[in-house]
Amino acid sequence: MNAAVTVFMKECRESLRDRRVLINSLLLGPLLGPVLLLVLMRLVVGRELEKAEQPLPVVLIGAERAPELVGALRQMGLRPRPAVADPELAVREQRIDLALRIAPEFGANWRAGRPAEVELIYDSSRREGAGDVERLRGMLEGYAHRNGALRLLARGLAPTVATPLIVASRDVATPQARGALLFAMLPYMLMLTIFIGGIWLAIDSTAGERERASLEPLLINPVPRDRILLGKLLATALFSLASLVLGLLAFLAVGRFMPAAELGMNLELGAHFFAVALPLLIPLVLLLCIAQILIAAFARSVREAQTYLGLAQLVPLIPSVVLSVLPIKAQLWMYAVPVLGQQLAIMRLLRAEPLAALAVALSVMVTLLAAVAVFALVRRVYNSERLAISA
């Protein structure tokens, strides 16, 4: 056991002096996900909020025919723009986004109590303007509805007479669930953090030592190779774990700056999330680290190992993508699949949904067993004669 500790200490000491390891494990790995998420959220949310509050510029044609309507629209946030000669052409040529034409007979029809016509001129093939069109349509319908009700009242009728049907929307998504939709990639970010945290040590442990011709001298020492492997695994796992802990803390910090509340969302990114997610992910740290060491042990050079591990990082993306595209209902057996189980559990934690103790126990147990199985596999590779021979 002593030899494993010796190898572990040496690997840690050497790694702490390696800028590549420090950047990967303690900076890039933990911060990549949270920063990306924060920037994305700010971008998406910021745009939504901006649009809702900004004045809506609309080219008005015939504004003088309906001063009351224009006054009401102004109050709702419309900013009138001067009329243009041919609004259809102007919209088509994208010189203006949106125009409102008030028909010449508007005033006469309005006063006579007949339907008065206004035209919206826009290009529906331009997606970015769709929100503006909807906003203007909403303003107009609101104005029409209010005046319709006033007319009914003036004739001694209850306005409800003209409202035979009410369609009410009940969105059952809890605020947390809506937030989690935006957070669908967070579980993968955490997997990536675990990966990146251990990647340099995993590469260094076999492919790196072989390439620098230090593996053969190391293996000549009177130490069973399992111990050397164990020491290297523990050092890899420690850096990976450090990366994960920092990553989780960064997510907690970022959670405070998330404009989630402004969108009416609530994300469970607090101490409870941290306290459950960490023990849930520790077995996965062991599994992913030993898997990385296995992959790197097959590589003939550091470069080759980097290529293999770069591809391996994409594997945990599969459940993330499937989960976000297909609305799969989580079954108990899914928690027994390493990587998938952890991602499901983290999604539930984020949505503040109850997480069955059985599911957590199943995930932890199976992942640990998988780690032991892969360790046995790497042991065989380490005990093979060809391991040390670089040429």
Add this chain to the structure above:
Amino acid sequence: MIEVRGLSKSFGATRAVDGVSFTARDGEITGLLGPNGAGKTTTLRMLYTLMRPDAGSVLVDGLDAGREPLAVKRSLGVLPDARGLYKRLTARENIEYFAALQGMEPSAARAATEALIVTLAMQDIAGRRTEGFSQGERVKTAIARALVHGPRNVLLDEPTNGLDVMATRSLRDFLRALRADGHCVLLSTHLMQEVAALCDRIIIIAHGGIVADGTADELRALAGEQQLEEVFMKLIGTAP
């Protein structure tokens, strides 16, 4: 003392080492001389148990390398062909790492490390990280970490490879000192001058087998040549 009996090793259809037997005695420097690809490195790798022989046995101080590899490794100090150092560790840390892997107590490891640093005259580089070391400094560090546990038997694969004249000379002096202390020193080389200057006993290996075994004088008599280089050429069978 190292005794090798009928050692054989094949890689696929290639017989790299074919029935090699010899003895390297304590208090002697034994040279394993042969051209490139003769099987020297493979033979040494089987001696220090990195490779398992297909046939034959290795006895180190009477211990069977096949049956007690860890005990055999403990009684060997090995400078292999691959002599990479950990470049982010200092020379001293490199040596102490191997001392710890040999199972030495920290205090004993420290004392042995400092003693070797003095013996190999590396006081001025011991505290430096090994990144950027010259070839000579690297070999010194590699030798120090190989011998830090004070093994009786010393194996060196092409020890003077890449060394300049000064470094070669001091390495030879160091190996003679080991011999004077009663160590069994076995080195491989493809250089005639090396064995002529250093070795008490010369084993010539070619095409995976032993072609001659004896002192320099015995080999001269065997080949009927005065120049060792001619002896070598004649014995490995490439002479006209």
